[in-house]
Amino acid sequence: MNSPTGQPGERWNRAAVWRAQHRIAAHDSWRKLLQRPVATGLVWLMVAISLAVPSALLLTLENLRPIVPDVAGSAQLSVMLDREVNRTSAEAVQRQIESWARVDTVRLVGREQALLEFGEQTGLATLLASLDRNPLPHTLRVLPALPVSDSALNRLIGELESLPNVNRVVADTRWVARLGETLVAGERWVLALGGAMILGAILALANTLHLAIDARREEILVVRVIGGSPAFVRRPFLYTGLYFGAGGGVLAAFMLWALSVWLTGPVNALFLLYDSPGQLQSPGFKYPSALILSGAIIGWLASWAAAERYFRQLETR
């Protein structure tokens, strides 16, 4: 036997020790996961679903948003002329507005045609025919030049209203505003749902990790007595949590990608319907990296919480 005291010269420097201990913990934890493939797969699936559902909804909302200004841009203005204005004057007003750069097209709907259309739309044609006088004025349907912002649209409405012979301008963009509000509400709903699902995932993960820690109770007790620091004891479990979380994130990214491939056809058809230049956004690079990162953070947090709770119980026993 040699001298009983340790020989510090033979030890590595602190950084090398730290790296080596991490390598061992990372490797051992990974091996332990692969030893139980079914259980590990189920944990990954659970994390993946909790991440994929809110992010799929988020992706959908993000795809809907560009449609909104487009629809607003195509908002058609109905310029109602004064009732005493005759067809010739109406055509003059039409030409005047058409000459403006901020206007795309102007269509004149004569009062006879307007009455016809109104009658068709409401089914009141016979009633309207019995009127001795057409109550409708000549109307100009004005399409603003694209793109047009809300304020520019309002300015245009003001300019149209100040023209002579114009009675009033109707901009039926209320449903656009309603869609915008719906989107905001949807976003909040997705955030709340996502938060709840992620919290659920953390709790379920923490429980799984608690069992993983408990399975190595013997080892923890021994390591504690022979001088392993809390960080040393905790390290393999942090890696286990990290693998659970990040693995779930990878799986979630695949799910999202598959979903977007599956939806591309129908959604792009929908865009065409709305005459929108948009196309379904693929999850791209942003979504997968955010999913994997948030999965890793969730796993790490869950294992930290589980380990802290377990060790506190151990100490106060």
Add this chain to the structure above:
Amino acid sequence: MIEFERVSRRFGDLDALRHLNLTIDQGEMAFITGHSGAGKSTLLRLLLLLDRPSSGEIRVKGELTRAIRSHRVPRYRRRFGVVFQDHRLLFDRSVHDNVALPLVIAGFSPRDSARRVRAALDKVGLLAQEYANPATLSGGEQQRVGIARAVVARPEFLIADEPTGNLDPQLSSEIMALFEAFNQVGVTVLVATHDLSLISQLRHRIITLSSGRLAGAETP
């Protein structure tokens, strides 16, 4: 040198240790004995900072253990090699990896670590079983692996709580002989045991506890 100064440990209204004064010299080998519940394990647990005294002070080489901050405790414990009655080996890894555990914790390089593990296994006569699973070993062999693990990092102190509790007399005296061998190279050895017939044959101090008090200390 290990000093206990009027150390008491109360559990409710039970005094596991009461006003205990005790000094173990550097390089000494001593046995702690006494009836079941006398306080032997409590004494060793206090020394390893697995428990704290209700009153009194414990000094190790002059250092007040009460003053050791909690983040320093692991490092303090590494100065001790610990042998358990039920050996506490980990059956999910080889004998080698069991013995290497304190070296991984202390941060020895793998090459240096492998060399030390083999030297420790050689000392306890189990080099041939290096890559066996400890579950396949006999009780005496398992206890020797436990001893190899306790000494592999060359601690200053060797602490054993009933190390021969589950062994027959022949194996027990082999284990005690191992402890003596480590003591001869300068390790301070403290062994709690019931086995009076065995330790009375050995020429070391016997500290007898009775209901948490010092009943007598024989010096050879």
